[in-house]
Amino acid sequence: MSTRFHHHDLLRLFAEIARYSSFSTAASALNMTKGAISYQIKTLEADLGMILFQRTSRGVTLTGEGLKLLAICQTRYEEIEAEIHALKGISTRSLTVGVSTYFAARWLSPRLMSFMQIHPDVQIRIQPMIEFSQAEMQDVDLAIRWGNGNWIGGTVTPFMPMPPYPVGDRAAADLVIELGMKEAISHLTLLRDRDDSNVWSDWLNVAKLPRQSRRDALIVPDPNVRAQAVIDGQGIALMDDLVRDDLNAERLFRLSETDLPDYGYFLVQPHSSAPTGAVQSFSDWILGQS
Structure with a gap:
C-alpha cells in the first residue's frame, strides 16, 4: 500500500485558513464556499491522519499538529521564495512592520536608522496600522501592538512595558482637583480606542472606582x-x-497616579507570516532597544 502524500495542493489552502483563523473568512477571501473549504480540510486531515484545526466560538485555532505542519509549510515556502529571488537576482530582504503612527512617530522613527545601518540588506516598510485584523490584508510580517497581550492570530512577544493612565486638558485636571477623581470622572467624556475596549473598565477596577x-x-x-x-x-x-512631551509642555495633565501595569507594547508575528531572517533580525534589534 502506497504511503505517498497526494494532496500537496491542499497545503496552500491549509496555510491560508491558518492565516485567517476562520473557515468563513478564508472562504470569502479565496472565493470558495465554506462547505468546500471544510471538505478539503477533512480530506487533508484524513490523508495525514491527524486533526489540524480545533473549532471554537471565535473561529478555528491550530492544534499542536497543525502548528507543526504550518511551520513546515512556511519554511518550505520561504525557501522557494528565496530561490525565486535568487533566480531573479534579488539580493535584498524585505520586511513590512505594522505599527500605529503614534508609536512610529513618538518612538520608532528616531531609532530606526540604527537598524538600517546594522542591516543595510533589509528593505523595511513601515505600514500604518491600527487594528491587527488589517495585518493580513496589508502583508504585515511583524506588528507592534499596544495592550495586555491577550490576542489570537499571532505569536506574541512582550516588548516594552508601557502602563496607561488617565490624562486630560487643564480644565479636566482642575475638575479632578476640585471634585476628586471619583466624582469628576462622571462629568467627563471617556475617549476609547474601540467600542468593545476593556481598557477603561480595567483601569476603573484597578483604581477601585465605580464602573x-x-x-x-x-x-x-x-x-x-x-x-x-x-x-x-x-x-x-x-x-x-x-x-x-505633551505632559511636560502642559498640553496634557496626568489625572491619577494609578496605571495598568500589565499593559505595554508587544511584538506580534501573524500566523500568516513566515519566520524569515528579516523578521528575526528586526525582532532581535528592537528587543534590544527596550
Missing part, C-alpha cells in the same frame, strides 16, 4: 488623534508615557 455606564464615550481608534482630542478638550483618555 461607568454612560453612553457618551467617544470612539477614537488612532492614538495620535485621541491625544489631540484630549488636548482640544473633547474628553479624557488612557495614554502612556509616549505623551511625555
